[in-house]
Amino acid sequence: MTYQVLARKWRPKRFADLVGQEHVVRALSNALKESRLHHAYLLTGTRGVGKTTIARILAKSLNCETGTTAEPCGVCQACTQIDAGRFVDLLEIDAASNTGIDNIREVLENAQYTPTMGRFKVYIIDEVHMLSKSAFNAMLKTLEEPPAHVKFILATTDPQKVPVTVLSRCLQFSLRNMTPQQVAGHLAHVLDTEGVSFEAPALALLGRAAAGSMRDALSLLDQAIAYGVGDVREDGVRAMLGAVDQRYLFALLEALADADGARLMQEVEALVARGIGFDSALAELAMLLHQLALAQTVPDAIAADEPERDALFALALRLGAEDVQLYYQIALHGRRDLALAPDEHAGFSMTMLRMLAFHPAQGGAEVAPRAAAQNRPAPGAPQPAANLAPAAAAPSPARALLANIGGKSAVTPPAAAEPLPAAETEPEPAPAAALAVAPPAADTAPLPPADLAPWHEAPVAPSAAATAPMLAVSEEVDAADTVDDEMVELPAAGDADGELAEYALLQAEADATPAEPAVIAFDGDWSALIGQLGAKMGAARMLAQNAALKLWDGEVFHLAVPEAFRNMAGRDFQDKLRTVLGEHLGRAVQISVSIETLDVETPAMRDARFKREQLAEARLIMQNDKVVQQLVQEMGATLLAETIQPVQE
Amino acid sequence: MRYPWQASDWQRLAANFERLPNAWLLSGPAGIGKREFAQEVARSLLCEAPQADHHACGQCQACHWFAAGNHPDLRVLTPHGDDEEAEDGKEAKAPKRKLPVIKIDGVRNVIEFAHLSAHRGGRRVVIVEPAEALNPAAANALLKVLEEPPAEVVFLLVSDAPQRLLPTIKSRCRQFPLSLPSAAQALAWVNEQGVEDAEAELAFHGGMPLFEHDAAEAALRKQFVSGLTECSMGSVLSLADAVDKQKVALELPLRWLGKWLHDLAALRLGGAVRYFPAQQAAMQRLLPRLNIHALMDCQRELTALAPYGQHTLVTRLQLEALLMNYLKAFAGKPT
Numbered sequence: 001m002t003y004q005v006l007a008r009k010w011r012p013k014r015f016a017d018l019v020g021q022e023h024v025v026r027a028l029s030n031a032l033k034e035s036r037l038h039h040a041y042l043l044t045g046t047r048g049v050g051k052t053t054i055a056r057i058l059a060k061s062l063n064c065e066t067g068t069t070a071e072p073c074g075v076c077q078a079c080t081q082i083d084a085g086r087f088v089d090l091l092e093i094d095a096a097s098n099t100g101i102d103n104i105r106e107v108l109e110n111a112q113y114t115p116t117m118g119r120f121k122v123y124i125i126d127e128v129h130m131l132s133k134s135a136f137n138a139m140l141k142t143l144e145e146p147p148a149h150v151k152f153i154l155a156t157t158d159p160q161k162v163p164v165t166v167l168s169r170c171l172q173f174s175l176r177n178m179t180p181q182q183v184a185g186h187l188a189h190v191l192d193t194e195g196v197s198f199e200a201p202a203l204a205l206l207g208r209a210a211a212g213s214m215r216d217a218l219s220l221l222d223q224a225i226a227y228g229v230g231d232v233r234e235d236g237v238r239a240m241l242g243a244v245d246q247r248y249l250f251a252l253l254e255a256l257a258d259a260d261g262a263r264l265m266q267e268v269e270a271l272v273a274r275g276i277g278f279d280s281a282l283a284e285l286a287m288l289l290h291q292l293a294l295a296q297t298v299p300d301a302i303a304a305d306e307p308e309r310d311a312l313f314a315l316a317l318r319l320g321a322e323d324v325q326l327y328y329q330i331a332l333h334g335r336r337d338l339a340l341a342p343d344e345h346a347g348f349s350m351t352m353l354r355m356l357a358f359h360p361a362q363g364g365a366e367v368a369p370r371a372a373a374q375n376r377p378a379p380g381a382p383q384p385a386a387n388l389a390p391a392a393a394a395p396s397p398a399r400a401l402l403a404n405i406g407g408k409s410a411v412t413p414p415a416a417a418e419p420l421p422a423a424e425t426e427p428e429p430a431p432a433a434a435l436a437v438a439p440p441a442a443d444t445a446p447l448p449p450a451d452l453a454p455w456h457e458a459p460v461a462p463s464a465a466a467t468a469p470m471l472a473v474s475e476e477v478d479a480a481d482t483v484d485d486e487m488v489e490l491p492a493a494g495d496a497d498g499e500l501a502e503y504a505l506l507q508a509e510a511d512a513t514p515a516e517p518a519v520i521a522f523d524g525d526w527s528a529l530i531g532q533l534g535a536k537m538g539a540a541r542m543l544a545q546n547a548a549l550k551l552w553d554g555e556v557f558h559l560a561v562p563e564a565f566r567n568m569a570g571r572d573f574q575d576k577l578r579t580v581l582g583e584h585l586g587r588a589v590q591i592s593v594s595i596e597t598l599d600v601e602t603p604a605m606r607d608a609r610f611k612r613e614q615l616a617e618a619r620l621i622m623q624n625d626k627v628v629q630q631l632v633q634e635m636g637a638t639l640l641a642e643t644i645q646p647v648q649e
Numbered sequence: 650m651r652y653p654w655q656a657s658d659w660q661r662l663a664a665n666f667e668r669l670p671n672a673w674l675l676s677g678p679a680g681i682g683k684r685e686f687a688q689e690v691a692r693s694l695l696c697e698a699p700q701a702d703h704h705a706c707g708q709c710q711a712c713h714w715f716a717a718g719n720h721p722d723l724r725v726l727t728p729h730g731d732d733e734e735a736e737d738g739k740e741a742k743a744p745k746r747k748l749p750v751i752k753i754d755g756v757r758n759v760i761e762f763a764h765l766s767a768h769r770g771g772r773r774v775v776i777v778e779p780a781e782a783l784n785p786a787a788a789n790a791l792l793k794v795l796e797e798p799p800a801e802v803v804f805l806l807v808s809d810a811p812q813r814l815l816p817t818i819k820s821r822c823r824q825f826p827l828s829l830p831s832a833a834q835a836l837a838w839v840n841e842q843g844v845e846d847a848e849a850e851l852a853f854h855g856g857m858p859l860f861e862h863d864a865a866e867a868a869l870r871k872q873f874v875s876g877l878t879e880c881s882m883g884s885v886l887s888l889a890d891a892v893d894k895q896k897v898a899l900e901l902p903l904r905w906l907g908k909w910l911h912d913l914a915a916l917r918l919g920g921a922v923r924y925f926p927a928q929q930a931a932m933q934r935l936l937p938r939l940n941i942h943a944l945m946d947c948q949r950e951l952t953a954l955a956p957y958g959q960h961t962l963v964t965r966l967q968l969e970a971l972l973m974n975y976l977k978a979f980a981g982k983p984t
Contacts, residue, residue, distance in 0.1 A: 096789035261919035
């Protein structure tokens with residue numbers, strides 16, 4: 001008897017042996033007990049979670065000579081034959097190699113005949129996603145109303161590829177990924193029975209590396225036993241898995257944080273020497289960057305038992321939030337381009353070099369002048385900017401983002417107030433702090449004057465030079481200066497230069513969601529606050545948008561909602577709003593909502609008004625346009641005023 | 650045949666003969682002799698009188714057949730299997746490299762082969778090489794037989810890029826990463842093959858010793874690189890011209906330039922070069938004028954062009970455009 005791999009040897013034979021998937025087992029067992037059986041099941045889930053296994057056990061349950069039961073005996077003729085794979089009434093069809101309509105027809109032709117020896121004729125169609133379209137359609141009628149003695153069990157990793165007409169005829173069970181703990185527990189059981197000695201941490205590593213699939217885990221275990229010559233040790237498994245070990249990635253990122261190119265290249269070489277796949281290295285790097293971003297923004301989201309927690313937080317402090325975002329993007333792109341590089345090594349190290357090239361220590365000073373220079377000759381008609389500027393809008397995140405790409409990532413107050421530790425070559429803490437105070441000073445004005453109208457900026461893209469006077473309109477002259485300074489420093493390019501634009505975009509993103517939730521003091525500007533927090537509120541934003549802030553005493557938000565929106569002032573929306581505001585301000589706040597007729601504008605009303613004004617403005621511009629006028633006068637053209645839309649982008 | 654640097658791999662593998670998996674996935678970068686290793690494994694699996702260390706004997710009938718290349722219990726699944734291979738309709742992105750693919754018909758044949766009994770009554774071996782050449786339909790068709798093959802059937806999958814395989818395939822195989830040759834081993838091997846300028850050639854191929862050496866190509870590459878170091882409009886245009894005259898596919902100069910850019914960036918930021926150690930001094934002279942961001946732009950253009958390496962684009966035009974981009978990296982004032 002040849003050796004059989006663990007994954008095959010340990011394929012469960014009874015529902016009780018299955019690891020995980022209780023939800024499926026329970027539903028099936030109950031159905032079997034009460035004989036409320038559906039005629040077609042569809043099992044879905046990732047590789048190696050037990051689709052085929054469940055299908056086979058179900059076939060046994062249906063045909064066991066002890067009767068239809070959730071616990072097939074495993075000794076009767078039917079059970080043993082099914083286990084051996086030679087039961088006449090179980091047809092296991094490999095749909096991936098028999099994809100055509102003819103194969104399916106052949107199979108279904110026999111469905112009408114009664115089973116030879118079993119109770120049911122069971123069709124297991126594995127890898128069903130590979131069937132051709134016509135094959136699927138040929139199945140439909142039989143699948144919907146099969147003879148009473150026929151059961152279908154379809155299994156696939158890819159239910160998206162299965163037509164809806166098939167899906168709707170089946171009872172679908174999606175199997176869950178196994179947790180690393182489940183996997184490790186099962187591996188321990190297997191090893192105990194096999195008589196192989198092991199170390200528990202090694203199994204935990206394997207459990208993580210298996211990524212939710214038991215078959216992967218057992219294949220890896222086979223490999224580990226072979227690697228350790230009949231012994232599963234932690235260091236052996238660590239060496240075997242290679243890529244899962246994050247220490248190398250930390251070393252890479254530390255070299256990046258120090259902008260130490262020589263060390264970076266050495267670390268890359270070290271990766272090569274360990275035979276770690278570049279693709280998985282990049283994937284892991286992206287994962288790590290994701291964790292870093294989490295550590296920077298939502299530290300609580302990092303599990304306390306995360307093995308590299310300390311290193312993670314140490315690194316999170318050293319890297320700028322927007323750098324992390326940028327590296328993440330570069331890692332993703334690098335992974336995509338890996339196949340296109342001259343060889344994978346070059347692809348990988350070029351990706352790392354690219355990260356380094358856009359490191360602030362390398363790039364900041366160099367990029368900025370260029371960005372500013374390219375910003376200047378921006379095309380666009382000189383719109384009457386000044387009269388619109390005071391009526392600035394509440395910057396909804398998306399618009400703020402657009403505006404930022406348009407040229408000034410530093411203009412929105414939270415952005416400027418945010419200390420950018422890494423992006424500044426010469427950090428200026430004092431002016432930045434001064435700026436942070438600026439918005440409260442502008443309290444009396446309805447809106448922060450430094451905030452430009454996004455619709456106006458985005459399409460027209462006024463030059464940086466044009467912006468400076470506009471900023472000077474605000475009474476905070478020194479603040480404006482700081483803004484101006486920062487603007488030059490930040491590589492916020494509005495040009496077509498992808499890399500730079502990406503950088504700007506990332507910064508804008510980083511800025512739109514403040515990294516430090518605790519530092520912001522509310523300045524009484526309700527609309528601006530809503531615009532800033534809108535994305536976090538979800539549906540409660542409706543309430544926030546349609547409410548006006550009557551009074552804010554530092555603890556309670558007194559909101560007024562017009563009668564028409566009474567139904568929005570529900571309890572859950574209020575709760576949500578309170579949580580978001582509390583998180584934003586870094587302390588608990590109260591909300592009191594009253595229904596009354598308003599004399600103040602709500603953010604929603606104001607948005608609508610801006611839209612109208614904007615539209616009117618756009619129409620006016622069209623009507624006054626010389627070319628249009630000429631067309632009207634000389635060629636008898638008519639201007640369809642209703643069709644004029646202000647450009648958003 | 651086994652290469653000198655594969656001795657330890659062999660030992661690792663031979664230790665596993667007792668616990669033979671139904672499928673092995675041999676992986677490692679291109680040019681380290683994976684295919685030869687797989688052949689060797691197949692030979693010893695099929696040998697009827699293997700030696701104590703599982704090496705094939707070379708004497709038995711099976712070994713003779715194997716040597717003659719017609720062992721009835723061995724199947725090799727490669728893209729070159731069926732020659733009438735027309736352009737695959739499935740490759741919707743037509744201009745994508747005309748990657749030869751393994752199609753489902755080949756896999757169906759293999760499935761049939763696996764279910765028949767062996768000629769010699771022993772093992773049957775299927776080599777799939779390279780495994781990433783399986784097209785989606787073929788890969789899926791292989792799944793069932795790969796997981797539960799009939800007794801005594803062993804699959805050997807060979808892959809440069811295992812991450813491109815279906816996860817369902819990978820999960821059914823026992824992975825076996827082959828080790829890389831050390832620098833000395835690789836150099837010794839290349840020297841043995843009688844390649845002139847062995848060191849430079851080896852460096853250019855990233856230290857992977859098994860490459861097809863072509864003297865004419867190497868000469869053209871040298872010319873190309875020296876043109877790049879000159880870095881003027883004239884030199885660049887003449888380069889494009891020279892490459893065009895040789896009628897080489899766009900792929901080659903793209904690869905050269907890609908490695909060159911990598912080295913420039915690495916030298917500037919990391920102080921080390923990988924592919925062109927001989928030209929390090931020349932690169933060093935270029936560095937003061939180099940704008941690293943413009944270089945990255947040029948690299949991005951190059952990547953965008955890379956999928957069209959075998960396409961019938963006008964090589965000269967594409968190359969000129971690309972090289973102009975390259976010049977831009979040096980256009981700035983010296984810093």
